[in-house]
Amino acid sequence: MSGLSRYFPVLDWGREYSRGLLIDDVVAAVIVTIMLIPQSLAYALLAGLPPEVGLYASILPLVAYALFGTSRALAVGPVAVVSLMTATAVGRIAQTGSPEYLTAALTLAFLSGLFLILMGxxxxxxxxxxxxxxxxxxxxTASGLIIAASQLKHIFGISASGHNLLEIIVSLIEHLKELNPYTVAVGVTATLFLFWVRKGLKPLLVRFGLGERFADILAKAGPIGAVALSILVVLAFGLGEKGVSIVGDIPTGLPPLTLPVFDMDLWSSLIGSAVLISIIGFVESVSVAxxxxxxxxxxxxADQELIGLGAANMASGLSGGYPVTGGFARSVVNFDAGARTPAAGAYTAVGICLAALFLTPLLFHLPKATLAATIIVAVLSLVDFRLLAQTWRYSKSDFLAMLATILGTLGLGVEIGVILGVGLSIxxxxxxxxxxxxxxxxxVPGTExxxxxxxxxxxTSKELVTLRIDESxxxxxxxxxxxxxxxxxxKQPEIRHVVLMCPAVNDVxxxxxxxxxxINHLLKDAGVKFHxxxxKGPVMDRLKRSHFLDDLxxxxxxxxxxxxHALAPELAEMAARSLKNRENEATRQRSGFDPSI
Amino acid sequence: MSGLSRYFPVLDWGREYSRGLLIDDVVAAVIVTIMLIPQSLAYALLAGLPPEVGLYASILPLVAYALFGTSRALAVGPVAVVSLMTATAVGRIAQTGSPEYLTAALTLAFLSGLFLILMGxxxxxxxxxxxxxxxxxxxxTASGLIIAASQLKHIFGISASGHNLLEIIVSLIEHLKELNPYTVAVGVTATLFLFWVRKGLKPLLVRFGLGERFADILAKAGPIGAVALSILVVLAFGLGEKGVSIVGDIPTGLPPLTLPVFDMDLWSSLIGSAVLISIIGFVESVSVAxxxxxxxxxxxxADQELIGLGAANMASGLSGGYPVTGGFARSVVNFDAGARTPAAGAYTAVGICLAALFLTPLLFHLPKATLAATIIVAVLSLVDFRLLAQTWRYSKSDFLAMLATILGTLGLGVEIGVILGVGLSIxxxxxxxxxxxxxxxxxVPGTExxxxxxxxxxxTSKELVTLRIDESxxxxxxxxxxxxxxxxxxKQPEIRHVVLMCPAVNDVxxxxxxxxxxINHLLKDAGVKFHxxxxKGPVMDRLKRSHFLDDLxxxxxxxxxxxxHALAPELAEMAARSLKNRENEATRQRSGFDPSI
Known part of the structure; x- marks a missing residue:
């Protein structure tokens, strides 16, 4: 890779861009756009932000990633876990719905982008x-549970809050009397519909003769169906007037371009969260990529991916969005739909841009319960407790780290949970x-x-003890x-020589x-020589740079x-005698490896 | 060791306690007491506490350690670094000189004791x-510099404050106009005297015919000489009225016994510092022990040492003291003076107890500048920048960790400094x-x-690639x-088989x-088999507990x-031919080790 195209991978793949690639990319982009519209609205809701912020976070960030990213299938945009982490971080310093909340979310995206680029x-x-x-x-798994629980309020049509599972559940129970039956009807129906789409639609479509892959992609478009249907239901039965909370007025237009806020207090209160969000987002994104x-x-x-995601987040922070990363499900759909270059992401951005310009009036009557249902169905598929049992069987210490992460995240919140888990595993x-x-x-008698x-x-010898150490x-x-x-x-006062055998020591x-x-000093005082x-060669080179070998x-x-041979000649002689006897039969034992060591 | 004497080592050595041991221990105790009196006063000053607190911290804690500790020479009591850390921790939540400051110091000792015992x-x-x-x-090194700088105010007779080097220096310069010439005279003279005692007295005494070891011990008693001389000077010239700050009234009597304060706010604001102080104190103590x-x-x-030091700190917190640990210089003196059992510590406690009962009126006119001089001379011997150069030569990453610790401690304070260093080295x-x-x-042709x-x-073969990995x-x-x-x-599209060779993998x-x-999954998609x-045996056992081997x-x-042999038979044949040719000459190459690997 040349110097410039290392930082601008678009120079590599852009040079060979053909009509065939264009068609493939556009097809994939259309499918991803259909999937992304309800997701971006829903995740903005989860992050505590107005729905248009989700759309804005799906426009320029995608273009930025297309320019700087190296993955040909990654679909960047708002994702569930990062949206939850945004809500946690921003909720700590501003009131949901206030202008400060939005400013903090923008700043968080900007800082996270800055940090990712620096890392890259x-x-x-x-x-x-x-x-x-x-x-x-x-x-x-734990964030999936928290996200699902936090969305139940929209399904029930009540208000509830909290940053860990217990707080959310207590708050839900406290507000349960405010339950709105129409909202519950919409929310539960949408949830059931989406679960059915996920599990039952694909086999049905296949039975009707659709190709496996196409059926799969169509099933992934379920949320847009739920959105359309529930808008119609709200309109038909006038549910908006019956207390069903709807999305309402979404401003129509292109994303606003804003300069970042250089407020050091705000920066210092967000930088920790920005670092965590960056790393979590990067890990999620890079594994799927x-x-x-x-x-x-x-x-x-991987290092250029950091720059790509960093550019996407900076673009998000400068154009009215919030932190983004590569989404798992969305990238798989992009890949399966045939995306061949990062340009597919840029075409998706065009699609979302058109939605922001022309589609938003249609979304006025969209019930929030439907968006909550799409989130719940998406995140519950991430919850997997069988892994706990598998990990327990495989390794107790990995199990401990996993359990600490789950309990920490559920009980103390996402940020403390992940810090706890990382700290414990280290x-x-x-x-x-x-x-x-x-x-x-x-x-071993008769061998070396x-x-x-x-x-x-x-x-062995009473005067000579040899300790082999199997670690750096x-x-x-x-x-x-x-x-x-x-x-x-x-323990052994007869010892005159201690030998440390270092074949497995890669570093000192x-x-x-x-x-x-x-050790050398103290053994000297005790009249014992240390050998x-x-x-290994590199270790010896390093030891030569110290005084150790002079004083040894x-x-x-x-x-x-x-x-x-040098320290216990009587033993060496004994061994040599055995060696001679066994010389012939030992000829074939030349492989250095012995699994029983 | 039996169950009970594991936790009470005194049951072991106490059983064989003889008259000979008693005499040795008492002699050592007298010498350590003489050394400890000025030290305990000075370190209390450094911690921002009244002088008697230093004495109290040198009575019951020593008895507690004698009961629970396992080192036969460790001399427990106030030490420089822990005193500085106490000042930092307590100074954050209370005003120096206030009753809350003292309460916080007691609580810090108690919490630190609790934590050490739990660790044990x-x-x-x-x-x-x-x-x-x-x-x-x-x-x-960095704390030594901070401590020395913080004591300069007593030498100059001015007031100054700050928790890092820059703050302290700026504060010193700001207050320099308040300089008291009499204090400077006493302080500088005492400092020069103590430096001379440290460097010049021992050779002089040896020249006058004293034994090497005795001369050394006598030189260590220099501070008590400085104390006595400067009290006389203050009295003779009436310096107390000329603005030289003196210790003043020290309450006479036994240490006060107090219950710990169960104030959760106080506990939670001190627990982090207590953990740091415990670990630093333990490391300092256990290395000398x-x-x-x-x-x-x-x-x-080591685990029983934690309990011994924990008991000492709890005793300190319950008897008007502050955090203590085993001091380096003091323990060496104790050892050289002939201490044979932990009982020597208990006898030292008796000595300090007598001092608290009868000596304190004599200390009324003791100038604080003299105490500051003893601290400065003691800590400057800990400052060693040559280590930086040595470490640079030996290992760049160790150098980085060291530099970060020094700069962090000097610039951001002791707690952040040490956390930075530990974090970076991990x-x-x-x-x-x-x-x-x-x-x-x-x-290798002709071998296995x-x-x-x-x-x-x-x-090698084009279809088979073998990767050996030298780490768990x-x-x-x-x-x-x-x-x-x-x-x-x-890179190599012809590959059909990838073998991962794991002789150095101790864990997965x-x-x-x-x-x-x-890897297995993706190689499968690419039509490559993974072997x-x-x-190693234990790794294999663990892999068998997962599905990996079934899916491989x-x-x-x-x-x-x-x-x-199995995957590239043509290669194996080629190798076998070479092998046959070299069979005879290879007979002696049987050592599994090859330093050039």
């Missing part, structure tokens, strides 16, 4: 790796490596191999090593160096066999 | 390992392991060994592996499992040689 320029995409899979899936790209043996560039990982596997080894004394019949040495396990060696020496950091120095064996009381042996 | 009971001592060596030494124990081939139990470690070493390998294709002349697979590097394999397959967590499943080889398109081979 500094190639810090690896940060997203710290969200382990159990944490992400726990987070998505990578999956889809790999299906066509294409590649995406902590558990460090804990595991802080007690590395290590073994006292002896020589050294094995764990507890598992094999091996030759770094700050979390440095003291463990010290402790282990002091224990050995305290400054803390571990300090520990090695302390190393089988130190013992030697560094290339192989443990050499160490044995 | 849950055997969570490993948490202290997350403070890497560069972070600790950076933190100590471990070093001293190892010198006599004794052992300390992040850098994860970053290093997130890009594990991996290599495409081929067969497989080596990096870029470094060795090896046999976990969340931080799982996506890296996916990326690496997709890249391989995208749930995120990595997910990645392996994704594993040389999977390829096989799991015990050795890479088997994989090659």
């Amino acid at each position: 320029l500094f190639r810090a995409g690896f940060l997203a790796n710290f969200l382990s899979h159990p944490v992400i899936s726990g987070f998505i 990578q999956t889809l790209a790999a299906k066509r043996r294409q590649r995406i560039d 902590l558990l990982f460090l804990y595991r490596t802080s007690r590395p596997h290590c073994a006292i080894v002896g020589q 191999h050294f094995r764990n004394v507890n598992r094999h019949q091996v030759l 040495l770094y700050f979390a396990n440095a003291r463990f090593l010290e402790d282990r060696i002091y224990e050995l020496v305290a 950091d400054a803390s571990a160096l300090e520990s090695l120095e302390a 190393l064996s089988e130190v 009381t013992g030697e560094v042996f290339l192989s443990q066999f050499d160490a044995m | 009971l849950f055997r969570a001592g490993f948490l202290a390992n997350f403070l890497s060596h560069p972070v600790i030494s950076g933190f100590i 471990q070093t001293l124990a190892a010198k006599r081939r004794q052992r300390i139990d 992040l850098l470690f994860l970053y290093r392991t997130s890009r594990p070493h991996c290599a495409i390998v081929g067969q 060994h497989f080596r990096n294709v870029n470094r060795h002349q090896v046999l 697979l976990y969340f931080a590097n799982a996506r890296f592996l996916e990326d690496r394999i997709y890249e391989l397959v995208a 967590d749930a995120s990595a499992l997910e990645s392996l499943e994704a 594993l080889s040389e999977v 398109t390829g096989e799991v081979f015990l050795s890479q040689f088997d994989a090659m």
Whole structure:
């Protein structure tokens, strides 16, 4: 990739853009537009924003991603989890419906875009790796539940609030007496209809002779059907006057272009949330982009994806939108519908733009309950508790991280939940490596191999003890090593030589160096020599840059066999005798690998 | 160790307590008492507390540690860094000198004790390992500078404040016009005297025929000499009336016993600081305890140390003291003076108790400048910038963590500084392991060994690619592996088989499992089979608990040689021919280790 087209992937694919590609992209764009109109309205509702903000977030951001993104199938726009996180972040500093709320949402998108672009320029995409899979899936399950619960108020036609599951449920129960029967009728019908569309429509269409893929795409357009039908029902029965809450007046026109607000107080109260939203959004987006790209043996560039999503969010913040990212379901539809280049996203933007210009008057009578129903049906498909059981079977520490994320998110809110999960999974990982596997080894008679004394019949010496450590040495396990060696020496007063065997040590950091120095020093006081064996090349290079090797009381042996030979010659002789006897039969045992080590 | 004496080590050593041990312990206690009197007064001053609080913190806490601690030489009491952290934590919520300030300091000690005991009971001592060596030494250097700067106000006789270096320096300059010449004279003289005692007294005493060790101990008693001399000077020249700030009235008597304050607001505003103080104090204490124990081939139990220090802090919080820990210099003196059991600490407590009862009237005229001088001389010996250069040479990422800790502590304060350092060192470690070493390998002709294709002349096949990964697979590097394999397959369309060679994989967590499943799935779509080889036993056991092996398109081979044999028979044949030729000369190459791997 040339320098410029690294940052502008459009220069690559744009050069070969043909009529065939154009047709494919336009077809996909039309289908995605139909899917995106109700979604963008619904997710704006979830974020506590006016419906047009959802439309605005689906116009310029898509164009920006088309210019800077590397995925050929990713469909960018408002998504459920990011909308919930926006509501949480912005709800903390402004009242829903106030102008400050909107300003904060715009600023959040702008900051999130800025942060993503910085991450991309500094190639810090690896940060997203710290969200382990159990944490992400726990987070998505828990947010799905919170989102579904938060939308029940629209289905019931009551007012309720809260940022965690308990608060929302309590609030719902408190307001249950305000229940509006017409709203319930619309909401429940829409929910059932959408569930049926998701599960039952596709098989039905296939039975009527439609192709599998086309039936699937048509079933995904269910929400637009629900929207149209419920508008007709509201109009026919005059439900707007009977207390059914409707979307009402949506301003017609193009997105407003605004400069970002440079208010340092606002920035500092939003920056933490912007970072979280960016990382969560990036992880969601990059996984689907990578999956889809790999299906066509294409590649995406994670760092450039950061820039693409960053540009999309900045565009959103500058054109009346709120934080966006690549949506999972929508991108799959885009892919299945045949999108071939990021241009499909730009055509979708044109579609949404037309909707914002001409469709909004038709949406006046759209009941909010229908939008809530589309959200509930979409997010409940994300809720998956079977993963908990699977993870429990596979790994207890991953299970713990997942459970902490779910409980934290449900009980303390989305932001604390995800921080808890990430913190715990890092902590558990460090804990595991802080007690590395290590073994006292002896020589297997008749070979040059050294094995764990507890598992094999091996030759050992009273004056020489060899400890093999199966992990890189770094700050979390440095003291463990010290402790282990002091224990050995305290237990066995005859020891004259300690050898640390390092075939699995890929790194020795400054803390571990300090520990090695302390061990050397203390063993010296106790009249014991400290040696190393089988130190890897790069580790040796690094040790040479310190004083450790000058002060070392013992030697560094290339192989443990050499160490044995030099430090316990009687043992080496014994081994050599066995070796001779077994020389012939041992000829074929040359593979370095032994799964029982 | 029996159940009870695990938690009460005194039951172990107390049983064998003899007259000889008693004499040794008492001698050490007398010397430590002489050292501790000025220190406890000075550190109370540093913490912003009345001088008697320092004495109280040196009585019951020492008895508590003697009962529960496992180190035979650790001298517990107020220390510089913890005093500074106390001032920072308590200063945030109360005015220096107010009753609330004292209450908060007591509560901080109590909470810190509680937290340490909980850590001990849950055997969570490993948490202290997350403070890497560069972070600790950076933190100590930076706090030493802040402490020294904060004491300059007493040397100059002016008032100044601030929690980071810049604030303190600015405040000092602003108040410089209030400078009191008499105070400066006392302060500067005391500082110079103490520096001379530290550097010049010991050689002088040795020249006059004193033993090396005794001269050293006598030199450590310098501060008490400075205290006595400066009291005499103040009295002789009536400096108290000339504006030299003196300690004044110290209440005479035993420490007051108080119940802890159960104020949830206070607790929640102090708990974070209590956790930090506990961990920093524990790390400082356990390193010196471990070093001293190892010198006599004794052992300390880190988890029981947590309980010992926790008991000391709770005792401090219940008897008018503030947070304490094992001090470095003091413990070394205790050790050198011959302390043989923790009882020496209890005898020191008796000494300080006598001082609190009878000595305090003599301290009325003690100038604060002298106490400040003892602090400055003590902490400047902790400041060591050469470590920065050493660490830079040894490891750039350790250097970064150290620099961040130093700059963070100097510029943003002790708490943020240490959190920054710990966070960064964990992040850098994860970053290093997130890009594990991996290599495409081929067969070394004439052997069953497989080596990096870029470094060795090896046999490879166009249809079969083998990737060896040299790190456990976990969340931080799982996506890296996916990326690496997709890249391989995208580049080389002839590939039919991908083998992942896992001899160095000690663990596969749930995120990595997910990645392996994704790889398997995508390779299947691309018509490529995915195999594993040389999977370690425990990893295999774990994989069997998932669906991965059922869905795997390829096989799991015990050795890479088997994989090659099954998947690229033409290559295996070629290799076998070479093997035959080299059979005889290869007989001696049986050590599994090759440093050039």
